[in-house]
Amino acid sequence: MSVKAFELVPAVERALLMGDKARINIECIECCGKNLYVGTNDCFIYHFLLEEKTTSKEKLTFSVQKQQHKYLGLKKPVSELKAASALNRLIVLCDNTIMLVNMLNLDPVQSGAKIKGVVTFTVNENPVNGDPFSVELGVISVKRRTIQIYMVYEDRVQIVKELATPEQPSAVCLDGYFLCLALTTQYIIVNYSTGASQDLFPFDTEEKKPIVKRIGREEFLLAGPGGLGMFATAAGISQRAPVHWSENVIGAAICFPYVVALDEGFVTVHSMLDQQLKQTLPFRDGHIMQDFEGKVILATMKEVYVLVPLPLERQLLDLLASQRVEEAIVLVEGAQRNIPKEKFLVMYRRILQQAGFIQFGQLQFLEAKDSFSKGQLDARELISLYPLLLPSTSTFTRSHPPLHEFADLNHLTQGDQEKITKCKRFLINYLKEIRSTEVANGYKEDVDTALLKLYAEADHESLLDLLVSENFCLLVDSAPWLEKHKNLFIVCSDILTGKIKDTNLNLECAILYGKLEEHDKALHILVHQLKDFQAAEDYCLWNSEGRDLSYRQRLFHMLLAVYMDPAVANDTLVMAAVDLLNTNAEVFDAVRVLRLVPGNWSIQLLCPFLRGAMRENMHSKRMSQVALGLAKSENAIYKHEKLKYKGLINLSEKKGCQLCHNTFSEPECVCYPNGILVHIHCAAKRNRDSASKQHFTNPSNHT
């Protein structure tokens, strides 16, 4: 899909120039601020004031006022015009001669300064020695294969340099010391200071008109084979992929980030960011296209047009409408230097927010989060997508014009549950991150309440963290929501209202303590208040689910301690303790238990426990022996592998056994993993001698 980036607006109409004189044509144009100059083939220069007007319907037009016109008296076409506003001069090429005229009254300078024998010239927009009261010109001379560099002052000119080129040049551009030239068969770049030259690529300029355009610091745009617009740096490197014009391109210009080109029937617009064709505007009989300080002007033989970029907002909206988020962001960022800061920030944020919603809609959460936070999104815009999350008391209304096209989450995901879950998870993370930042200022209730609802619904472990920390959850809204999601967090609604007193809430209270990992308090409630021993045991099992054994052990010991609390000792609790030990013998640390139990308990009573504990002990001892053995053999395998990879071992008479220090007389030997070679018999002896057996031998024979 294309973008409407430009509009062609007529500026100077036929009647203002040559009227109905058929043979009079526009030869060249120049624009400097509001001053528009037109040179004609009958040796006239016209000076207009060009002013933008916006009509009521937001339509841009130009009002043109003719200031002057002047006959140069040479009966030759005015072939090129360049304004040097600092000097108040217009540099005019006519009849192979450069002359200087006053920018305002078009009178030739008194001194009559001239450069003769000029085919074409260029102004250096990035001169190295930047004297503001001079202009540097690169000139293609009528002298064969010669380029000249001139300095132009208010009323004099001075040649600085003359260079010979290997072939006849036909187009030139200057940047710093770099001359970019179209020669007969190729483009080259020459450093006029050092004389160093760099070939770019072949191009037959006798067959096709070359284009050489400076597009920025040390970078040029050139017409290439097959209608390509090629980019080349002064170092002779292409940093951007080419754009593809038609074969008959006449002129090209840059209006960042676009490259516009003119051919016989059209103006084409390509993006320099992705090289794609963005727009095509029909334009017949065009023969000039140039950009002047970012303003692109076109001319037919008789009329002048301005290629007006559409307001940035408009282009951005178009891009976003076609989901081209990255392009939109690059475009708005690229525009930063051309817009006042305040205005830029407003626009930038809005684009980022819109971009964020597009990315969100595509479930590109990382990108969306990035855009939202850079764009400082009012989080309620996002929350309001999720039905019922905003508190009923919230005064929020979505921004207008809307930031996105989604009614709500169901619309966005088309009811896909999996997607909805993902979106909710995203919102949880997003709100968690922003709730304590500046962005949330002014609507913390909305953010925290939404987060609470999401937590409750997802049975999320962070619900308690939220509630026990400072928060702005709204009571009226949160409590019913917690009730609705009948999970164990029902208790939270009580915390919320600060009235956890009722005894029938004991269980929930215990569970709550459990969540907080305050197990003794929980077990206390279960044992002493609820007197539900099975529940207490279950509690230990349940809370150590998925944890390591020592954690489970800790819980069971804790419970045992609660049963045997001397302060509340009674028979029921003793029996509970004995039952606990006997049925869960394997969990307990038998030594610690035996230290704890009072001397008056009979062995008989604890028999099942003791048996279980013994069995468990034996079992774990044997298990660790097995594990040790396995690890050892694995180690051996690795060592063997390692040795294999070491490859061949060099055994020669010069090498001696590292144990007995005698030489080897036979090819058989023992090689230790560290590469040490010994006699087989020495190794065997050492093996026998070494009581610890720490040294692992790996007999491998190499011949």
Add this chain to the structure above:
Amino acid sequence: MKPDVKLVLLGDMNVGKTSLLHRYTERKFTNTISTIGGAFFLKQWGPHNISIWDTAGREQFHGLGSMYCRGADAVILTYDVTNWQSLAELEDRFLAVTDTAKPDCIFAIVGNKADLTDDCALFKEAEGDESPVQTKGSPRLRKQVHTEDAVALYKRILKYKMLEEKDCLPAEKMCFETSAKTGYNVDTLFESLFDMVVPVILKNRNEGFSQTVDLTEYNDGKRTRPGCCV
């Protein structure tokens, strides 16, 4: 983002340069149109930004090759295994184009469309799926270029560059057969090249101010270009 490594794909039209790059970057084989001029792609590789230039094989754009190769750190010379001429073109037409590449540029020679000639190339590499990507099997074509031919060309390239074989990456490591269609060997091609080129550019960078070798970045076992040995 300024690229710090430049890699250029060269080769005759229709050998599958664009398809290879597509397969690597987009993970699929799509219809291509013959490349006009050139295109490029940025790949993040660890801390490095690698620019990969896809050039046009068409005669008309031949003149652009030298400019695209200027300053290249690695060049992939691509041919079509079913087309002898496409290998010959590498030597006749494209080798000279690489004169503008960096002096220690590394070269890989890649025979694409292996799916048309070799059964093994019907499988994607290292993706764990063992089913042929393309089951029907297109009519088997005669393999016109064999790996030995590519290896021989690689050695002639070293001669052309006046490099000693022993100082350079071995031919066996630099000659690949791939299929953009099935994905066979495509990741291996690009990623082993990245791994080979990064130490070279790091070394060049370091040489500017110190002789220290960064051991964490140094890829042992993969000997780099002659520069380090002379």
